[in-house]
Amino acid sequence: MNEKITEYQTDVLIVGSGGSGLRCAIELCDQGIKDILVIGKCKLGEAHTKEAEGGINAALGNVDKEDNWLWHVKDTLSESGYLANGKQAELVCKNMIPDIQELQTMGVPFNQTKNGKINQRQFGGQTFNRTCFVGDYTGKAILETLVKQVQKRKIKNLENIYVTQLLASKGKISGIFGLDFESGQFVQIQAKIVVLATGGYTRVYKTASSDQFVNTGDSIWLALNAGLELKDMELVQFHPTGMVWPEEAQGKLITEGVRSEGGYLTNSKGERFMQKYDSERMELSTRDRVARANFFEIRTGNTTPHGGVWLDITHRTPEYIDERLPKMIQQFKQYGNVDIKTEKMEVAPTAHYSMGGIVIQPETGETKIKGLYAIGEATAGLHGGNRLGGNSLAEIIVWGKLAGKDIAKKVKKFKQIKVNSKIVQNEIERIQNLFSGTKSNPVVLRTELQKLMWNHAGVVKNEKDLQKGLTELAILKELTKNAKIKTGLKNNLELITVLDLEAQLATSECILKSALARKESRGAHYREDFLKTKKEWLVNLICRQDLKGKIKLTKKKVVKPSAEVLKFLKKIKEKYGEWKN
Numbered sequence: 001m002n003e004k005i006t007e008y009q010t011d012v013l014i015v016g017s018g019g020s021g022l023r024c025a026i027e028l029c030d031q032g033i034k035d036i037l038v039i040g041k042c043k044l045g046e047a048h049t050k051e052a053e054g055g056i057n058a059a060l061g062n063v064d065k066e067d068n069w070l071w072h073v074k075d076t077l078s079e080s081g082y083l084a085n086g087k088q089a090e091l092v093c094k095n096m097i098p099d100i101q102e103l104q105t106m107g108v109p110f111n112q113t114k115n116g117k118i119n120q121r122q123f124g125g126q127t128f129n130r131t132c133f134v135g136d137y138t139g140k141a142i143l144e145t146l147v148k149q150v151q152k153r154k155i156k157n158l159e160n161i162y163v164t165q166l167l168a169s170k171g172k173i174s175g176i177f178g179l180d181f182e183s184g185q186f187v188q189i190q191a192k193i194v195v196l197a198t199g200g201y202t203r204v205y206k207t208a209s210s211d212q213f214v215n216t217g218d219s220i221w222l223a224l225n226a227g228l229e230l231k232d233m234e235l236v237q238f239h240p241t242g243m244v245w246p247e248e249a250q251g252k253l254i255t256e257g258v259r260s261e262g263g264y265l266t267n268s269k270g271e272r273f274m275q276k277y278d279s280e281r282m283e284l285s286t287r288d289r290v291a292r293a294n295f296f297e298i299r300t301g302n303t304t305p306h307g308g309v310w311l312d313i314t315h316r317t318p319e320y321i322d323e324r325l326p327k328m329i330q331q332f333k334q335y336g337n338v339d340i341k342t343e344k345m346e347v348a349p350t351a352h353y354s355m356g357g358i359v360i361q362p363e364t365g366e367t368k369i370k371g372l373y374a375i376g377e378a379t380a381g382l383h384g385g386n387r388l389g390g391n392s393l394a395e396i397i398v399w400g401k402l403a404g405k406d407i408a409k410k411v412k413k414f415k416q417i418k419v420n421s422k423i424v425q426n427e428i429e430r431i432q433n434l435f436s437g438t439k440s441n442p443v444v445l446r447t448e449l450q451k452l453m454w455n456h457a458g459v460v461k462n463e464k465d466l467q468k469g470l471t472e473l474a475i476l477k478e479l480t481k482n483a484k485i486k487t488g489l490k491n492n493l494e495l496i497t498v499l500d501l502e503a504q505l506a507t508s509e510c511i512l513k514s515a516l517a518r519k520e521s522r523g524a525h526y527r528e529d530f531l532k533t534k535k536e537w538l539v540n541l542i543c544r545q546d547l548k549g550k551i552k553l554t555k556k557k558v559v560k561p562s563a564e565v566l567k568f569l570k571k572i573k574e575k576y577g578e579w580k581n
Ligand SMILES: Cc1cc2nc3c(=O)[nH]c(=O)nc-3n(C[C@H](O)[C@H](O)[C@H](O)COP(=O)(O)OP(=O)(O)OC[C@H]3O[C@@H](n4cnc5c(N)ncnc54)[C@H](O)[C@@H]3O)c2cc1C
Pocket: 015, 016, 017, 018, 019, 020, 021, 039, 040, 041, 042, 043, 047, 048, 049, 050, 051, 052, 053, 054, 055, 056, 057, 138, 139, 161, 162, 163, 164, 197, 198, 199, 200, 209, 210, 214, 215, 218, 219, 253, 352, 353, 375, 376, 377, 378, 389, 390, 391, 392, 393, 394, 396
């Protein structure tokens, strides 16, 4: 095949039109950079950020006056099992205070207190009411506002571009290669600077809170092939409350907002079972504890008719539920015709967030490749062993802006690096070879992989299951090489499935190998064969691909917070004693 390549050139290319990518584009423009192009494999306004429900953290102290950024750092670090990068935690907690006001000024309609300040609710694992919210559709409100701001600034945007390879040589970025799957043409975009804002990887699991076509681990695939380091790939957050039925809604998120508004969990015997797992914090315990509690109740057989546990908010008045949880009312009405004002919800754990990802410079988001940045859920560092609810939206806003500022300072001094045509030729051949398979059905392979990951690397892990997962993964990898797909690049869903599958396989291998290596339990990483948290495992696991394509793991010291934060942590430990998480 002698396919045509459509070529573009830009100073700054942002891959990903979610919250992090758009916030970065806005900052660049406001700093005077005009030659910016934002691309995504979905449509503008459709990125996964729109799914976020419960809220975004900023230690404003509007509801609880004692709150401040130091408490926010403390909660972030303790929730992370002390695996979070201290610098990254400090940056997000300090910057969110002005950044949330800026979001409001841009037009995000945050719910307000009676005296006109941004209202804040309490999320699990947080000492204070700190999570700012727009009902239960915070992500949608933020993304819509950012889209309007991008359009107001006339920032260029291309939709339906699937990036399959980063173009980098000798440690410097020169652009990307990919496929415009609507027109069916290959695309090469030359850029002085590339920002990866490509999201997470929870869709390697059967039950996940994102939809089927996002969070397929593209960030991980692109980073591994470019020789970048990944961190903490074993650390995946399972949210306690995903929908259980009907099948098409399985895994869909039920916001933590339901529990923070007073919702409680019961099993088939009517027991409020959190009493057994965390009698002090009950339903507002940390996400990992509540997810495991739900998992164990289900495994014991104390289940609802469709195999979950109950979540009940019916003791709140209908008016209150209308005001605070409108999206949940609509979601349960649409799927299953359940009225949450009068009926209980059936819930079970769902894969929700990838704490692992690309290693970045904390202050800027830059990677080890010159001119290549990574921001948002594609990166690692802020959340360590477990993410605080509301900290991810904070992360995408803070690093969108930090990266934008840094790039604006540097881009004028950067020269366009010549694209290595050999890499482009190899990538075209690689994609064309995908059409030579004769056997397996890619959709079946994807389902098998997702089942494998759910069964062998899910909420509760052990050595035997993880080893079995790796053996089965090797078989799926071989079968994928011979996946049968129809020819043609235009709107070819089978081709997209294989491209996704390659990323999902690479990501799953990193998760399985890292989870096998971490012989302890910490945060969301729960090994039933190594129940204790171990001092010698207070390290980050670095994962990279060697020249032969093998995944290699090394340990790295966790970056500590500043002296100011350490002093604060010592003070509160002396005052309140040891923390639970
Ligand atoms: C149901 C749900 C509820 C949530 N609720 C909250 C909450 O209340 N509070 C909170 O803090 N966090 C929440 N989160 C997490 C949060 O929404 C995400 O972590 C965050 O929005 C990620 O933003 P992002 O910009 O990094 O990536 P995304 O919004 O996922 O955007 C990724 C972009 O990259 C593009 N892309 C991906 N791969 C490619 C490729 N190969 N080529 C080209 N483009 C590509 C996509 O098209 C998309 O435009 C929630 C998550 C879910 C699933």
